[in-house]
Amino acid sequence: MSTVGIVMLVHTALDRAEQVARHWVAGGCPVVLHVDKKVPKSTYSAFKAAFAGEPMVRFSRRHRCEWGTWGIVAASQSASEMMLAQYPDVRHVYLASGSCLPLRPVADLVDYLAARPRTDFIESATTADVPWIVGGLDVERFTLRFPFSWKTQRFLFDKYVNLQRRLGIKRRVPDGLVPHMGSQWWCLTRQTLSAILEDPERERYDRYFRKVWIPDESYYQTLVRLYSSNIESRSLTLSKFDFQGKPHNFYDDHLQLLRRSDCFVARKIWPHAERLYSTFLGDNPDAMKGTEPNPGKIDRIFAKAVERRTRGRPGLYMQSRMPANGSENGVTCNPYSMFQGFSELFENFEDWLTQATGAKVHGHLFSPDAVEFADRQTLINGALCDSTSLRDYNPKAFLTNLIWNTRGERQCFQFGPQDNQAINWLVARDPNAQVSVISGAWAVPLFRSNKNFSELRREAARLQQIEAKHIEVLRSRHVKARVRIWTMAEFVESPMEPIQTILDEFGAQTQRHLNTAPTMVDLAGFGQFLQNLKNQGMHPYLMGDFPAEQGPLNMPKPSRKPYLVR
Amino acid sequence: MGGSPPWSLFTGPVQPGMDAVLSLWESYRMRLRRKRRILRALRKSRELSAVQDNTARIRPGDILLVMTMRNEKIRLPYFLDYYRKLGVNHFLVVDNGSVDGARDYLAGMGDVSVWHTMASYRRAGYGVDWMNYLKRRYADGHWVLVVDPDELFIYPFCDSRPLRALTDWLDNSGIRSFSAMLIDVYPKGRLDAVPYRAGQDPLEIANWFDSGNYSIKRNPLYGNLWIQGGPRARVFFADQPKKAPALNKIPLVKWDRRYTYVSSTHALLPRGLNQVYEIDGGEKASGALLHTKFLHTFGEKAEEEMLRGQHYNRSAEYKAYAELGEQQPELWCKWSEKYINWRQLEILGLMSKGNWA
Numbered sequence: 029m030s031t032v033g034i035v036m037l038v039h040t041a042l043d044r045a046e047q048v049a050r051h052w053v054a055g056g057c058p059v060v061l062h063v064d065k066k067v068p069k070s071t072y073s074a075f076k077a078a079f080a081g082e083p084m085v086r087f088s089r090r091h092r093c094e095w096g097t098w099g100i101v102a103a104s105q106s107a108s109e110m111m112l113a114q115y116p117d118v119r120h121v122y123l124a125s126g127s128c129l130p131l132r133p134v135a136d137l138v139d140y141l142a143a144r145p146r147t148d149f150i151e152s153a154t155t156a157d158v159p160w161i162v163g164g165l166d167v168e169r170f171t172l173r174f175p176f177s178w179k180t181q182r183f184l185f186d187k188y189v190n191l192q193r194r195l196g197i198k199r200r201v202p203d204g205l206v207p208h209m210g211s212q213w214w215c216l217t218r219q220t221l222s223a224i225l226e227d228p229e230r231e232r233y234d235r236y237f238r239k240v241w242i243p244d245e246s247y248y249q250t251l252v253r254l255y256s257s258n259i260e261s262r263s264l265t266l267s268k269f270d271f272q273g274k275p276h277n278f279y280d281d282h283l284q285l286l287r288r289s290d291c292f293v294a295r296k297i298w299p300h301a302e303r304l305y306s307t308f309l310g311d312n313p314d315a316m317k318g319t320e321p322n323p324g325k326i327d328r329i330f331a332k333a334v335e336r337r338t339r340g341r342p343g344l345y346m347q348s349r350m351p352a353n354g355s356e357n358g359v360t361c362n363p364y365s366m367f368q369g370f371s372e373l374f375e376n377f378e379d380w381l382t383q384a385t386g387a388k389v390h391g392h393l394f395s396p397d398a399v400e401f402a403d404r405q406t407l408i409n410g411a412l413c414d415s416t417s418l419r420d421y422n423p424k425a426f427l428t429n430l431i432w433n434t435r436g437e438r439q440c441f442q443f444g445p446q447d448n449q450a451i452n453w454l455v456a457r458d459p460n461a462q463v464s465v466i467s468g469a470w471a472v473p474l475f476r477s478n479k480n481f482s483e484l485r486r487e488a489a490r491l492q493q494i495e496a497k498h499i500e501v502l503r504s505r506h507v508k509a510r511v512r513i514w515t516m517a518e519f520v521e522s523p524m525e526p527i528q529t530i531l532d533e534f535g536a537q538t539q540r541h542l543n544t545a546p547t548m549v550d551l552a553g554f555g556q557f558l559q560n561l562k563n564q565g566m567h568p569y570l571m572g573d574f575p576a577e578q579g580p581l582n583m584p585k586p587s588r589k590p591y592l593v594r
Numbered sequence: 595m596g597g598s599p600p601w602s603l604f605t606g607p608v609q610p611g612m613d614a615v616l617s618l619w620e621s622y623r624m625r626l627r628r629k630r631r632i633l634r635a636l637r638k639s640r641e642l643s644a645v646q647d648n649t650a651r652i653r654p655g656d657i658l659l660v661m662t663m664r665n666e667k668i669r670l671p672y673f674l675d676y677y678r679k680l681g682v683n684h685f686l687v688v689d690n691g692s693v694d695g696a697r698d699y700l701a702g703m704g705d706v707s708v709w710h711t712m713a714s715y716r717r718a719g720y721g722v723d724w725m726n727y728l729k730r731r732y733a734d735g736h737w738v739l740v741v742d743p744d745e746l747f748i749y750p751f752c753d754s755r756p757l758r759a760l761t762d763w764l765d766n767s768g769i770r771s772f773s774a775m776l777i778d779v780y781p782k783g784r785l786d787a788v789p790y791r792a793g794q795d796p797l798e799i800a801n802w803f804d805s806g807n808y809s810i811k812r813n814p815l816y817g818n819l820w821i822q823g824g825p826r827a828r829v830f831f832a833d834q835p836k837k838a839p840a841l842n843k844i845p846l847v848k849w850d851r852r853y854t855y856v857s858s859t860h861a862l863l864p865r866g867l868n869q870v871y872e873i874d875g876g877e878k879a880s881g882a883l884l885h886t887k888f889l890h891t892f893g894e895k896a897e898e899e900m901l902r903g904q905h906y907n908r909s910a911e912y913k914a915y916a917e918l919g920e921q922q923p924e925l926w927c928k929w930s931e932k933y934i935n936w937r938q939l940e941i942l943g944l945m946s947k948g949n950w951a
Contacts, residue, residue: 032609241603270949274766299757330951337949340877344943345810347775348880350819350871357875410806411929413828421822421835422809432943433806 030056030138037092037100037105038126039064040359041299042075045126051309053084055134057122058115061085062103065092086110096178100212101237105225112222119145122215127296128265129278131308137264137292141215148220148256151210151263152249169241170207171198202229202236205250212244213265213295216252218498223255225246266291266323268330271338276330280304285329291321343435343460345428359458359508360431364439365530366455366462369469369516371442373523374546378402378442384544385534387438393430394423394447397537423450431460438534444470445494452501461509463502464530467495468516468571472549475557485566492570499570515572523548562590616883622814628863631854634719635726642688642724645697648707649686649732656683657757658738660728662721663689665898666743667696668891672794673743678705680747681756682739686732688724690715692796717906719857726854733849737761740845740859741883744798747774747845748936749881750947759783763950771862772846773870774881777890777944779803779933781923786890796886802930803884804828805942808841814860818842818868825888825925843883844870879948882939888925 034052036059039046049059061079063072072090079085088107093099104123111121120141130137139148155166172192176184192198201207216224227233233251237243252259266289268276275296278286280303286294297304300309340349342358351357371377371391382389382402387434391400399414401407406414412426419426431439455461470491474484502511510533514526524545559576598897652658652866659682666673685706689697690713701708711724718724719890729738739757741747749760749772764772781799783787788799808823819842827838843859847867861868872878896912939945 227698270767272767276951277759277763277766279751279755279759281751298762300756300758300762333947333951336877336947337872338874338876340872340875340946341943344877345677346808346877346880346943346946347773347810347819347821348871348946348948349876350810350812350873351875353874355873355875407927407929409929411804411825411828411927412807413832415828415835417833418807418809418827422811425809429806429808471656491635 030058030134031117031119032057032134032138033111033121034059034140034444035104035111035121035123036060036126036128037062037064037093037103037107037123039067039283041126042067042071044297044299044305046075046078047305047309048126048129049079049085050207051130053082056138057095058084058086058111058118058186060088060111060114061091062088062107064103067132086114094177094179096174096242098238098243102249104248105242108221109225112218112225119218120215121218121221122264122293123213124265124293127212127299128213128293128306129295129297129308130293131266131286131289132292140292145259146217146219146258148214148216148252148258148262149170149260149262149264150214150216150249150252152208152259152261153210153555155207155209163439167207167490168193169209169246170201173197173199173239174241175239189226197580199236199239202232204254205233205236206253208247208249208253209246210261211263211265211267213267213293214248214252215264216248216256218255220252222337224251227251227254233390247291256340264292264321265296266321266326267296268326270330271334276333278304283307283325285326289321289323289326290319291323293443325378343428345425345432351395353457358460359454360428360460362431362435362438363460363462363535364441365464365534366441366443367464368443368498369466369519370464370546372444372469373516373519376550377546380546380552381440385438385440385531387534388434389439390439392444392447393427393441394419394443394449394451396446396448400442420448420450421565423448424454426453427454445491445498446470449494449498452498456501456504456507456509459508459510462530462533463509463511464526465499465511465513466516466519467499467500467513468568469493470495471516471558471568471571472551472554475554476549481560481564485561485564488561488568489566492568495570498559515570517572517574520548520551608881608929624863624865627856628819628852628854631723631726631856631863632730632852633861633918635730635854636785638713638718638723639727639731641711641718642709642727643711644707645689645710646701646703646706646708648684648704651704652684652732654735656736657745657761658684658686658729658733658736659679660686660716660725660733660740661688661743662725663692663696663743664715665689665692665694665696665895667692667694667699668790668792669743669796670696670699672795674703674706675793676746679738680752681758686725686728687821688728690721701717706947716885720904722855722858729849730851732852736849737887738847738849740847740855743778744796744887745845745883747881747883748939748945749774750879750936750940750945750950752881752936760950761846761848764846769879770848771844771867771870772879772881773842773844774846774883775808775944776824776841776843776885776926777803777939778826778841780825780884780888780930782926782930783924785888785892785925790891796889797884797933800886800888801890801925801933804929805944808944809835809886810842813861816856816863816868817845817865818861819871820860829923829925845883846881877946877948879950880945882936882945926951 034057036049038061052059076087088110091099091102093103108121111118162340172189176188178185237247240246270276277296277298278294279298280301283303339357343361378389379393388402390402399416399419401414412429412433471488499513502516544586555574557578558574561568631639657678687706687708689708689710697708700708725740780802781800782802790796790799804824809819811820813820820840821842822838824841827835831838840860844862845859856863870878896916899912900916942946
């Protein structure tokens, strides 16, 4: 008979439990089974009968096991006592559940423990040091009372906790105990385990722990500190928990991962994971002899799953992720740039920007007349369509879709007060957005257009109002975007410097110094144009101070070369 | 609004006091509405006559599938095979006057129960009332999948884990309903270029889809999301996006006899069942329904359904299609994605593993 005894707590999937118990026995380990009292009598009898005449299997007194309550500890106590009494050769007792699966040959575990005859494997940490407590109850697990079931009497459970908090009622932790917590699956030496179970003070400790919350994660973990000389604070059972504190299941497709983990035992195994059971309980599971358990890769996968559930992918909006304002964890997924006034002030600004940066440069994506994708394509990544009505049906989704679909490639687009303004707040709140505004540049196309002045005046008033509102948004204290705003007058004075700053932010691929400059449109007469608007009672102020240096529009003027910025 | 963000109805912080009063009234209204749907289902159940009742074979814990069909015989062999392999234990089928011999095909199948009706599909809430009744009667306490004969259910790990693994996990996590957005798949080229043969995997022909042009809004009435987009919005409804078909679906539910679908499988009552999405930044687990409508059969269907006018919005979709007529619109474009597997849909962000690993 081996020196390792298995205490197994069983409540469902009894067929699997039987299979695993037989595996332990075949490996020479005696097994004491505890079957939850909630299992119907007939099922229990049949289960017990299956082991009739098997000297290595015993059944311990049954307790009602409800999650988070004392029953589970009582069950493990009864079963452990039986194990120690009935199998005197046993040196280590391994606590397992019915959904645990040994991953390595039983002999491996036996050898491993034989080489460490005095070591207790039990995760045991003080409450202050464990990050994994789910649900907010940490120290309070030990200082409040929990007479109500969390699963079936949640309302009373919560109310009673709150009441105790309000009244400031606190239980005293018995003298000599320092609350510790950890995984409920341990492997203890006969010395330590018997010391806990035969402690003259046990009655008192048990009375205390009976009303502690989730005592199976703290009873042995605390008491072991009184007796063990050699605690290895980790569990030999690989068990991962999700963000709600429920154990993750293992399935057939985890086979290779489990194999490479070199862990002795894993839980929980989905009962229908046929391949896992047949592989690991089969005759010749790959020998991993002598190696230390190494669950690193599994840890990472499950940590990722928790992250996916709690944080999600930044910038993704989909059927099962629709974050509320402020909870996005990334409004969009990739940096992008919004240029306002640039294509108005420079000839062929889009082409120039494409050449200078290699980014994807779109025209006015939100123009009322057309969705101006780069190269004026009709469709773009993700089959996003250039229909203005589809875009205007949900402009924010249009933008977030565009950024999501093209992740990895920086997007730039032109914007202005004539465009759909519905995205302004989204962009302003987005740390991925780089917003560069030359305020008042919308007046340039008006100035160059051939329209009646009254019409121009009306349009100028409208655009100025819209842009003023947009700038107000961009200057709000809620803004997270990288915002730069110049008045047109300011910008025209020395345009290259701001442009260089903007492009520097694009990242490494554009670090080279600009060697060509965009060509500015001919602004001769623009000052006078503004003056004329003023004379008509419309006050254009967003463009800053442009001197009306040219005099009245109809005066002959010397022809002038367009600004060429160097 | 000026200098502070316009917190919208959906996204903003709400005032708790006012909200509580409203929500009491709202709950009451929703309760009435739910009861009305159930009564309606009971009334409409008189239109159904059982032609093959194997429901006695349904055992506790079985996973059920409920559907309504009309002249879909050609799809049945693959459909049944697909869902049996996933682990569906029993099929509850409403046959709305098929004349293509579909009922004969199903005859004798021990895991299929069939009800027949000639009544109006539209007046039965597009079949919802009939199916609500069947679920109330037979699916209480079961996981039930409600799909159309042209929908293939995809979920995380569906290539390595049976449906039972998913429902067990949902049970363990205390989740009652599971979302699977409708994704239209279409062939490259004319719809009638490659005829579909019975028993064939429709994804062999229609295996392209749109990956990133979906609009999502929240329906304040039932709290469900309202998703539109994809090739149908792009080609048929570009000028009237509001009318584009809804793609959000919640087809997998741990049924309780008090539950009821309110419009197709887009929304349920009680409203808590529609909370299949996370609003706090995380991702809940979700799947997809590959909608294999666009096969060569679509043309015939369009003609027939136009005449019957039994579909949503008086078959506006078929109309839009028919208007494009013989020129046969090409749904495929150079940005279409070719379907590979669920992992691809996951990476594209159309569905999510959530915390299932």
